[in-house]
Amino acid sequence: MHGYGVGLRIEQISNGSFRVNAGSLLPALSRMERASRLKSAWRATENNRRAKYYQLTAKGHKALITRQIMAISRILEA
Numbered sequence: 001m002h003g004y005g006v007g008l009r010i011e012q013i014s015n016g017s018f019r020v021n022a023g024s025l026l027p028a029l030s031r032m033e034r035a036s037r038l039k040s041a042w043r044a045t046e047n048n049r050r051a052k053y054y055q056l057t058a059k060g061h062k063a064l065i066t067r068q069i070m071a072i073s074r075i076l077e078a
Contacts, residue, residue: 002043002051003029029054037063 001009006029007020032038037060045051056064 002045002053004051006054032060036060 003022003026007022007025010018010020029038029040033040033054037057038054039057040052040054042050043053
C-alpha cells in the first residue's frame with residue numbers, strides 16, 4: 001500500500017477517529033523502513049502516478065504482534 005493509502009486505511013479502520021497527516025505518517029514510515037520493519041518500492045498507482053509502496057517485513061510483523069500482545073495484556077491487567 002502506498003503512504004496515502006496507509007493514511008486512508010487508518011482512518012477507515014478507526015471509523016474516522018484517527019486522521020493521520022502526511023507530515024506525521026511519512027517520517028514514521030521512513031523510521032520503520034530504516035529499522036527493517038518495512039520495505040518499499042516505487043511503483044505506478046492505479047491513476048498511473050508514481051508512489052512509494054510499503055510492505056511489512058517479517059521483523060515488522062513480529063514487532064506488530066508483540067505490541068498487540070503487550071496492549072492486550074495491559075487492558076486485561078486493568
